[in-house]
Amino acid sequence: MMLENRHSVAEILSRQPLFVGLSEAELQQIAQTTREYRVQKNEIVFQKGESPQGMHLVIMGQIKLAIPSPQGSEKVMHIVNPGQSFGEAVTFLDKPYPLSAQATQDSIVLLIDKQSLLDAIDENPRLARKMLASLSVRLHELMSDIENCALRTSAQKVASYLAQECRNTATDIWTIELGSSKQTLAARLNLAPETLSRVLGQLSKSGIIEVHGRKIQVLDRARLDETAR
């Protein structure tokens, strides 16, 4: 994939949900101060505490956002996939990054300059609304996350994660392809990898699911939902 000129950057931007509806000129302006960067698997994009330069938009690959704990473990806050952005919130405040970003795969990311994003928002109410909606979505996701880690047992966490994934698939065949390693998933659900493994084994034994590596087949949707709550 080659992104060597401004034109293609603007084109890519125009395909992002956040930017549809912007005029060609507006896109060009944003594209002008947008730079592309590439990171290899496991490479750190930024550390908690650094100063943000703008909004990141994942084009290819996957970025993991996590809060490192002093004891070495970490809490995975978000897995960012292509088409999604991160670092917006910090752009509207003047604060350092509250978490670290690390690539889980070789990735290509666009970095949209802070100031030109703010300028674009000033001139385009529709963009402002989209940004507001986007932040609101993140806010709701975070609240589900808190709900998850605050008042659910390990089995409930796993079951409700799987149930959520089922809802996201369009088909009626409940096969879930985990988007990340089980380690990472465990961290996202706030579980030790061993616990996740045990819960999956247990759900398999009760005939609710069937696990084949990173593919999980849901056999009994009703009992899955029941386990989730």
Next chain:
Amino acid sequence: MMLENRHSVAEILSRQPLFVGLSEAELQQIAQTTREYRVQKNEIVFQKGESPQGMHLVIMGQIKLAIPSPQGSEKVMHIVNPGQSFGEAVTFLDKPYPLSAQATQDSIVLLIDKQSLLDAIDENPRLARKMLASLSVRLHELMSDIENCALRTSAQKVASYLAQECRNTATDIWTIELGSSKQTLAARLNLAPETLSRVLGQLSKSGIIEVHGRKIQVLDRARLDETAR
């Protein structure tokens, strides 16, 4: 306190951080579709799952936002004090409330209509930016919350809460007045009330703090910070 006419509503709005800088006309327009409501202590403002009508702005009293769990317990997500707002995020999405709101004191709240808020944002980029900043702040708060409940022990939770409160006070005398009952604080920190009580007792015994009802005197700031991490 009487708020019976539009003029005073506009005036109150103009004093809210979110609305400073708006023109008189803009304020009047928002005020026109803003209504005041009062709730008594323990009264429910809205339940999880209901449809939102707009943004709530607390004038007097205190509102508790919490996610009820099926087992009857609840996770307190936020305590909203005078001058603060809630329900913005849901205004920019078309989703039901993800949590319930309940007054912990007799309260007076303004309800700003969804549509006129959106209109005001369209016409005023500064307001848009303020809303973005406001949502970003909430987002960061939620992330600290997750950090709190995901990778801290009970003593760390309490200590970091107290340390945070210290930072919020302007003075160098570290006396913290809990803004709510210890039960509610415990729920916010994701602790059983008994655990909170034990931790406070323990911190007292080590000479780090001194507890007098809802007033907490911090005696050893350094060791408090150390306990927090």
Next chain:
DNA sequence: AAAAAAAATTGACGCGCGTTAAAGAAGATA
């Protein structure tokens, strides 16, 4: 001021889940 209700404290107990350790499976490297 007395009675009732709610909140806070204290102790005993048990369970869920993290920790440690070790072995097996899957992917990467050459």
Next chain:
DNA sequence: TATCTTCTTTAACGCGCGTCAATTTTTTTT
């Protein structure tokens, strides 16, 4: 294909914190 690394699974163990229960303190009601 063989070796090394990383990921996943399984088992044994222990601790932190929630649960239950009883008492004391504080707040509210009359």
